[in-house]
Amino acid sequence: KAGVTQTPRYLIKTRGQQVTLSCSPISGHRSVSWYQQTPGQGLQFLFEYFSETQRNKGNFPGRFSGRQFSNSRSEMNVSTLELGDSALYLCASSGAAAIPNTEAFFGQGTRLTVV
């Protein structure tokens, strides 16, 4: 069974640009969550999508947005990049049904560097 796939694995962007990251969840999973991981703050929750709807949102500015498609694949967009957005962005796939609090499985992440 294929795991969670995140693309690209690495990105270098310039301050002020925007970026889109992609996540394909485990087949049958309908919940996709996004996290930012930095050495200082650890893993912080960005948002969760279930059946194309945002179900939860963390405390990040509006520059961070996401969406989910009918096939459960999800994208995350960061606009007007700042140096502090440099981080590992992780996607987690959960649950084959609408039941929350199911086990979350992570992808390998996208390493974003803003210069």
Added chain:
Amino acid sequence: QKEVEQDPGPLSVPEGAIVSLNCTYSNSAFQYFMWYRQYSRKGPELLMYTYSSGNKEDGRFTAQVDKSSKYISLFIRDSQPSDSATYLCAMSEAGGGNKLTFGTGTQLKVEL
């Protein structure tokens, strides 16, 4: 103050030792508790998943949850060099969807 506190380590132990990793939390609404292992340059890998208080064992790993003390633990028996990684605790609320709140992680090194 963070909702979930975890000693960052690093923790260094000899091969074969019993390792104890711990997290404390302040949010009494947390009902689901998880432990993840993360190797360098990899995503977190789910080790244990428990609901409410009690113990759960899986091979060399035992997870304990004490909701009265807001304290969770992960024990690793007969530790191996391959256990060297960062261990992250994570928690979620009932009705909170799949939003996880993480500790900052404990870096473990098991030495030969």
